[in-house]
Amino acid sequence: MASDGLRPVTRSPLYEQVAERLRDFIDAQQLQPGDRLMSERELAERLGVSRTSVRQALTALRVQGLVEIKHGEGVFLLRGPSELVPNLASEIVSSEVDHPMIWEVREAIEVQAARLAARRRKRADLEAMRAALDMMETAVAGGEDGVVEDRRFHRALVEAAGNPLLRQLTEQLSDVIDRTSEASLTLAGRPQVSLLSHRAILAAIEHGDEAGAAEEMRKHVMASGERVVAHARQGR
Amino acid sequence: MASDGLRPVTRSPLYEQVAERLRDFIDAQQLQPGDRLMSERELAERLGVSRTSVRQALTALRVQGLVEIKHGEGVFLLRGPSELVPNLASEIVSSEVDHPMIWEVREAIEVQAARLAARRRKRADLEAMRAALDMMETAVAGGEDGVVEDRRFHRALVEAAGNPLLRQLTEQLSDVIDRTSEASLTLAGRPQVSLLSHRAILAAIEHGDEAGAAEEMRKHVMASGERVVAHARQGR
DNA sequence: TCTTGTCCAGTGGTTGGACCAGTATGCCAC
DNA sequence: GTGGCATACTGGTCCAACCACTGGACAAGA
Known part of the structure; x- marks a missing residue:
């Protein structure tokens, strides 16, 4: 069209x-x-x-x-x-998924979410995350990118953090976050790697290992961001 | 009062x-x-x-x-x-400065800000932070709590992070953040300790030590939060 | 039968004017 | 000085009317 x-x-x-x-x-x-x-x-x-x-x-x-x-x-x-322009988030960012600034904010929020999830780890939350990962594994095995399942996992994780204010921030940025996730997972080979990272994060959370969960999440977000940004540069 | x-x-x-x-x-x-x-x-x-x-x-x-x-x-x-309720922050929180949820969010944002500041550390930003700390030192030495100077330091730090999106988030939460800072600094002995923490954070940033800056900031925010929460519980 | 045009009822958009309610200021009697 | 009061602003609310837009009903035409 x-x-x-x-x-x-x-x-x-x-x-x-x-x-x-x-x-x-x-x-x-x-x-x-x-x-x-x-x-x-x-x-x-x-x-x-x-x-x-x-x-x-x-x-x-x-x-x-x-x-x-x-x-x-x-x-x-x-x-x-x-x-001026209080809607900087949706304004500037919506078209530039490859801007490092977004990934840096994701890092801030999700690392802390992982840490808090490891601290609290309610049974129901853990099961929700496990379920999301199982679904993602099935999807990835079937050749899909697993964008939907990835989103489900990240939301479950933020939920597991048990912090309404943090949850609100992620919802406010949900548009941006979803776009960045999609941009990452549509890169070749990325879903498999991402799945492994998620498993590592969840494992740390299940063990109540706050520092480990935080570090795994940081590595995961950073790696995703770098790949997307690099790919975007290459395209220009 | x-x-x-x-x-x-x-x-x-x-x-x-x-x-x-x-x-x-x-x-x-x-x-x-x-x-x-x-x-x-x-x-x-x-x-x-x-x-x-x-x-x-x-x-x-x-x-x-x-x-x-x-x-x-x-x-x-x-x-x-x-x-709903995009202003959850000011709504729920305004009266409960001692709610751990706020400190957890501060930790998420400010730790990342410290890390990014250490990564970028422009000369002007470093000087702004140094100036804020010097002012705080004078204030504390004079027996004041240094609330204003503390705020100045934290804002300069977020500015130094060089991330407009992160900056916007902190501005959105500025009311809450300011209240929590004030609640912390009005506790006996807290301004002196806080000043030392700030010096340590700034030192790490100046050395470009990302992990160190992040860790120092995390310790600082966590300690402040714990003190305020504990004091509030005691008061009830 | 299908299209086309018209009409109409319901929707938000805009207006002017009236009055209510809160704030600051100055004046005045005390 | 203090308190009370009148006053001249300010924003807050209401009303009644009309304009502009949309969608659907319906009749006239092909």
């Missing part, structure tokens, strides 16, 4: 345009954290839109953590112009 | 309550990604609020990536109930 130049027209809502104008404004004026914006009524007049639209835009900026809205006082800047 | 139970009352805006109700609703109903919510008008009536407030709440949920709003069609769920 070729790009036929007939992709659907996308009209962006007014409040979104307003939000963008406001971002541009605080950037152009070089407003600093703590500075106060104009009142909603004045903004509405200057932008030529209704106050409702301004309020919707401000709500959006508020959710993004850019401004703080104080009843009776005004709207105050929380972060400087330099710290 | 003791907790006097007279902190300012915080009235949450209506649209925020509405947003929370909606989150609860899609959780209770176990709505799946792709499902459609009721119309804005119906939601307004059922919740007993104006359509304006509903729209503000929906805008917030949209920005958070929870729903997709399609003109002429309706509001559709993007993520399942499992991936």
